[in-house]
Amino acid sequence: MDSRDWIRDGLHAVAGAALAVPLAIVNIPLFVLFVVSLLLTPVLGLGLVLLPLVTMLIRARADLARRLAAGYRVAIARPYRPRPERAVPGGIRHYRWLVTDPATWRDAAWLLPGAIAGLALALVSLGIVAYGAEGILLIPLWVSLGVDGYGYGVIWPIDTIGEGFLSLPQGAAILAIGVAAAPSLRQAEAYTARLFLAPTRAAELRLRVSQLTVTRADTVDAQAAELRRIERDLHDGAQARLVSLGMTIGLAEEIIDADPATARKLLAEARENSTTALHELRHLVRGIHPPVLAERGLEGAVRALAMALPIPATVTAALPGRLDTPVESAAYFAVAEALANATRHSGAGNAAVELWHTGDLLLLRVSDDGRGGADPDRGTGLRGIERRLAAFDGTMSLSSPLGGPTVVTMELPCALSSPRTSPSSGTV
Numbered sequence: 197m198d199s200r201d202w203i204r205d206g207l208h209a210v211a212g213a214a215l216a217v218p219l220a221i222v223n224i225p226l227f228v229l230f231v232v233s234l235l236l237t238p239v240l241g242l243g244l245v246l247l248p249l250v251t252m253l254i255r256a257r258a259d260l261a262r263r264l265a266a267g268y269r270v271a272i273a274r275p276y277r278p279r280p281e282r283a284v285p286g287g288i289r290h291y292r293w294l295v296t297d298p299a300t301w302r303d304a305a306w307l308l309p310g311a312i313a314g315l316a317l318a319l320v321s322l323g324i325v326a327y328g329a330e331g332i333l334l335i336p337l338w339v340s341l342g343v344d345g346y347g348y349g350v351i352w353p354i355d356t357i358g359e360g361f362l363s364l365p366q367g368a369a370i371l372a373i374g375v376a377a378a379p380s381l382r383q384a385e386a387y388t389a390r391l392f393l394a395p396t397r398a399a400e401l402r403l404r405v406s407q408l409t410v411t412r413a414d415t416v417d418a419q420a421a422e423l424r425r426i427e428r429d430l431h432d433g434a435q436a437r438l439v440s441l442g443m444t445i446g447l448a449e450e451i452i453d454a455d456p457a458t459a460r461k462l463l464a465e466a467r468e469n470s471t472t473a474l475h476e477l478r479h480l481v482r483g484i485h486p487p488v489l490a491e492r493g494l495e496g497a498v499r500a501l502a503m504a505l506p507i508p509a510t511v512t513a514a515l516p517g518r519l520d521t522p523v524e525s526a527a528y529f530a531v532a533e534a535l536a537n538a539t540r541h542s543g544a545g546n547a548a549v550e551l552w553h554t555g556d557l558l559l560l561r562v563s564d565d566g567r568g569g570a571d572p573d574r575g576t577g578l579r580g581i582e583r584r585l586a587a588f589d590g591t592m593s594l595s596s597p598l599g600g601p602t603v604v605t606m607e608l609p610c611a612l613s614s615p616r617t618s619p620s621s622g623t624v
Contacts, residue, residue, distance in 0.1 A: 206375030209382045212264065213321040216385065219260070220314035226254050227307040237291075244291050251294050251303075258303045258393050261310065265386035268379060272386075275299040275395030298396060306392030313388040321381045324374030331367020437473040441466050494524050498531055498549055507539055509547040519558065523610040526584050527551075527560055530592075533577045533584075534562035534604045542566025542602055553610075560606040568600035581606070 229250045237243025255276065262272040277297045283290040294300050448462035489497040495513040502509035519527070531549060538547045544566030552559050572578035572594065581604070582592050590608040 202376060206378050209268070209378035210321060210325055210375060212267070212382050213318040213378060215264075216314045216318040216382075217322075219257075220311040220318065222257065223307040223311035223314075226250070226257060227304065227311075230254060230304050230307070244288065245285075248285050248290055248294055251300055254300075254303050254307065258306065261306075261386075261389045262393060264382075265389055268383045268386050270383060270386035270390055272390045272394050275302070275393075298398075302392050302396075306389065310389055310392070314385050317381045317385045321374065321378045324377065325371060328367050328369070328371025328374050331363040331370060333367075437469050441469045441473065444469065489524060489528050490521075493518050494527055495551060497528050498551065501528075501532055501535065502547075502549060505535060505539055505547065507544060507547055509535065509549065511549045511551070513551040515551055515553050517553075519610055523558065523588055523608055526588055526590070527558060527606070527608055530581045530584055530606055531560055531562055533581050534606075537570065537577055537604075538562065538564035538566060538602065542568070542570065542600070544600075544602075556609055558608040558610050560608070561603060562606075563601055563603040565601050567598070568596045568602050569598045570594060570596035570602050570604075578604070 230247075233243050233246040233250045235243075236246060259274065262274065265272050276299050277293070280289065280293055283293050444462050444466040448459040448466065451462075452459040488500050492500070493515070495511075495515050498513070499511050502511050518524070535547060535549070538544045542564050544564035547562065547564040550559075550561040550563075570578065572582065578592070578594065584590075585592055585606055585608060588608055588610070590606060592607075593605045594603075595605075596602040
């Protein structure tokens, strides 16, 4: 990480600390409302209406904490049970769903510790940064205006203008320490939140079963659609040409003795049809598993893909080995779809692909400098990428603000099956 990266991350974390102060304060009235709504449940059923409203507010606050934690590389999954059918807000079924969900109580239990941890860590982070800025900006200014004795009882006492300006390097050092430590302090708050807001073991198993049910259905649908595509392409393309080829050869056999010249023309036509049918079959096979992927692996296939794009594209890879064939194929087609979106819909002038493997995770990032505004719900193929990755427990995240750039980040759990014998990093 170069100096610009840690400065950017540090300033982002300092801004996050400033945001954490009011968010921590919000936790306190939410906790009070939760307790009051529980106490009012026996009173004319007021809790049946109030508790669901307060719980939704608490869940929104907890979801915000999860999103902020994700920004500091601390993943916290949502643990809530799905709402049952006919559970109408204000009804007993809806109330029972909320109070019997352990995540509701874990969210409520997090509010006060989350407020204390968030406020304390944020004030420490902001205090270090503010004191460093004070040493750089305020002390020399106040000493130069003749304020004698400023600074007694703090890190450095100041009696003269010279001593005031000596605070500049000390203030710069403290400010640098504050900026450098800010991301770690924000991560500490995120880990505290994860103790309460992450799913329990039982909730993880339940979520896993639900996820597998959805991904299994998506995989079955995707396989059925792929089979229909192959059947359609065979029927409309190679199969029709092979039938025509057989008919042409049969007609040439019938007239070869009576009209050799016409028979030769028919045979030449049959040869052309066979060449076209072979080309269509090869094209169909590439859509199932590209030969370049089998020969060169994921990196070589993606480089070949980038070279065929109508816009310049760079490929940076760090893959020290080959991947399992199904994962390699899924990753290749996901990158191909993301690059197709970049060239067809974004108006991009340049694109970039990054591939790397860490631990048991394959990470893919496709970015472009187009107009942005990509939306998975607008039929740009991003939903297809999500379904393809979900079959392998993979995920996709999208960043595409209006005006660009668009960055598609994909993760696939996998292990390397064989080492490479050639360098794996570089650009094209």
